[in-house]
Amino acid sequence: MSSPWIAEISAVFRKEVKSELRNKSATYASFMLNAVTVFTLAFAFFGRKLTSEAATGMLWAALLFAGVGTLTRVFVSEEEQGTADLLRLWSRPHAVYWGKALFAFVLMTATALVVALLFFLLTGIQIAVWQLLCMTLVGASAALAGTVTLVSALIARGKNRGTLAGVVALPLLVPLVALGVSAVRVAVEGGTNSLAPGWSSCGGVWLYTLLVLATAPYQFAVIWGEQ
Amino acid sequence: MIRCERLGKRYGRRWLFRDLNLYVGEGDCLLVTGNNGSGKSTLLKVLAGLIPASEGTCERGSEPRLSLGYAALDQPVYPVLTVAEHLQLAAELRGCPPRTEELLDEVGLGYAADVAGAHLSTGMRARLKFALAVQAEPQTVLLDEPSAGLDEKGRDIVDGLIERRSERTAFVIATNDPKERKYATHELPLDS
Numbered sequence: 354m355s356s357p358w359i360a361e362i363s364a365v366f367r368k369e370v371k372s373e374l375r376n377k378s379a380t381y382a383s384f385m386l387n388a389v390t391v392f393t394l395a396f397a398f399f400g401r402k403l404t405s406e407a408a409t410g411m412l413w414a415a416l417l418f419a420g421v422g423t424l425t426r427v428f429v430s431e432e433e434q435g436t437a438d439l440l441r442l443w444s445r446p447h448a449v450y451w452g453k454a455l456f457a458f459v460l461m462t463a464t465a466l467v468v469a470l471l472f473f474l475l476t477g478i479q480i481a482v483w484q485l486l487c488m489t490l491v492g493a494s495a496a497l498a499g500t501v502t503l504v505s506a507l508i509a510r511g512k513n514r515g516t517l518a519g520v521v522a523l524p525l526l527v528p529l530v531a532l533g534v535s536a537v538r539v540a541v542e543g544g545t546n547s548l549a550p551g552w553s554s555c556g557g558v559w560l561y562t563l564l565v566l567a568t569a570p571y572q573f574a575v576i577w578g579e580q
Numbered sequence: 581m582i583r584c585e586r587l588g589k590r591y592g593r594r595w596l597f598r599d600l601n602l603y604v605g606e607g608d609c610l611l612v613t614g615n616n617g618s619g620k621s622t623l624l625k626v627l628a629g630l631i632p633a634s635e636g637t638c639e640r641g642s643e644p645r646l647s648l649g650y651a652a653l654d655q656p657v658y659p660v661l662t663v664a665e666h667l668q669l670a671a672e673l674r675g676c677p678p679r680t681e682e683l684l685d686e687v688g689l690g691y692a693a694d695v696a697g698a699h700l701s702t703g704m705r706a707r708l709k710f711a712l713a714v715q716a717e718p719q720t721v722l723l724d725e726p727s728a729g730l731d732e733k734g735r736d737i738v739d740g741l742i743e744r745r746s747e748r749t750a751f752v753i754a755t756n757d758p759k760e761r762k763y764a765t766h767e768l769p770l771d772s
Contacts, residue, residue: 357675364672368661375660435656438630439712443645443673578632 361444365452369427373460379426387419387468395475405541408478409534412469416493416533417526419464424457424501425508425518432509446574450502454569457498465490481543485551489536492558496529499565506576532557581605581647581750582627582720587636589622596622597770600636604720609742609751609763614770620754621652623770624722627752641719645674649713652724653706659698663689663708666697667715676716683711688737702729710741720750727757735759 373380394411403411431437440449469490473480480486501522508517532554539551581604588598596619604610612620625631628650629640641647657666664680671678684690687707692700700708706729713721726738742751742763753760761767 360675361673364669368658368669371665372658372660434659435654436658438655439657439670440673441630442628442648442650443670445645448673 358448361448362451362455365440365444365449366455369453369456372430373456379430383419383423383426383464384467386422387415387464388471390415390418391468391471391475394472398476403476403478405478405538408472408476409537409541412472412537413530413534415468415472416465416490416497417523417530419468420461420494420497420501421518421522423464424461424498425505425514425522427453427457427502428505428509429514437509441577446577447570449577450506450570450573453505454498454502454566457502458495461494461498461501462491465494478541480541482540482548482551485548485555486537486540489533489540489555489558492555492562493529493533496558496562496565497526499562499569500525500529503565503569503573503576506573529558529561532561582638582640582752584627584638585636587626587638588634589619589626589631590634595634598635602768604750604752604766606719606750607747607765609746609753609765611761611764611767612752612754612770613756613767616756618770620770621654621724624650624652624724624752624754628722646676646716647719649716649718649721650724651706651709651713651722651726653728654724655709657697657700657705657708660696662694662696663700663704664693666708666712670712670715674716679715683715686737686741687711688733703731703734706730707734707737710738714741714745717745718749720752721745722752722754724754725757726753726755727760 394415428437431440469486501518504518504522504525508514508521511517536551536554536558539548539554583603585601587600587602589596590598600623602610612623614620622631626633627638627640628648629638629644630650661669663684667678667680667683680693681690684693687710689704689707689711692704695704697705697708706726710723710726713723723738727735730738745751746763751763753763
């Protein structure tokens with residue numbers, strides 16, 4: 354990718370960071386919502402032994418809730434402020450997509466790591482293979498960022514955006530969730546069985562991520578141009 | 581330069597304009613006039629590529645982000661970015677020099693470089709949008725109600741901005757203000 358593209362993507366990314374840092378209420382609200390979700394799940398199972406299957410299922414439910422809730426803001430806030438047209442006038446669609454998706458990735462990775470750490474800490478579950486857990490969470494964060502950025506652009510001008518985000522995003526994320534649950538379960542259970550299925554599921558998560566990031570910018574350019 | 585053929589826009593069954601053929605080139609100033617709701621602002625948005633036409637074609641050049649400037653009364657700016665940061669961001673995205681000091685002096689906003697968008701008055705926001713519209717010295721500038729919300733000094737700034745570029749730039753101005761007829765080389769009245 355040539356330097357004008359990098360400069361454009363970096364400009365969109367830095368604009369997002371500045372907006373987020375100066376408008377702290379949205380970040381705090383999102384952080385509190387994610388923390389409350391994890392605390393609720395942890396309290397529901399307080400003092401009981403959680404199976405690895407139930408734990409991974411709940412962790413993924415929390416991650417999806419956090420991802421869809423937090424990341425849909427990337428375009429919705431732009432439309433609510435009426436500033437999306439400024440980006441349309443000044444920038445190329447691919448630069449807007451990559452800048453926004455990069456910001457969403459950073460936000461989602463931080464959210465996923467905090468949510469996962471809090472969840473495992475509060476439920477007392479031991480992680481057997483940390484590398485597998487981290488690789489899966491980072492890959493899943495990239496896939497969530499890529500998918501939800503696209504969905505956010507699609508729903509930004511619609512009514513009932515919150516409901517719409519879940520309805521549009523969740524079917525797209527089913528393969529990611531299936532692969533991610535399988536990888537995280539092996540990361541929790543560890544070496545009682547072979548680790549190979551866990552690593553191949555993690556590979557599947559990354560393959561899904563590559564597919565999303567290879568196709569989403571082109572779909573975004575159509576959506577962005579037609580609105 | 582902007583060239584449109586058989587351009588039309590409708591909302592539901594109502595056509596705002598239809599079969600519009602227009603060419604605006606270097607040194608032209610097209611004044612789009614009409615009553616409220618006649619489609620002036622919509623036409624400018626279609627010309628800027630911000631909303632799609634219902635029919636027809638519109639050529640804006642290969643790099644519209646450099647060859648086209650647009651400023652509209654109803655266009656918001658980023659509430660958390662300062663005036664200078666808006667110019668910096670637009671320049672980085674367009675790949676042109678920011679010319680922050682020069683442009684802010686031209687629109688009389690030099691004193692407000694560090695003021696956030698949320699704290700700008702209507703007139704200050706309008707001046708910032710003029711600066712953003714001409715930043716890359718585009719071939720075509722689209723101005724929607726350029727004098728609305730401006731005081732006498734603000735109107736002088738718009739006059740200067742247009743006059744300095746009138747020979748090398750094409751302007752399309754949507755307005756109801758008879759004073760702006762002085763810029764016009766052509767007029768397009770839209771009926772509601």
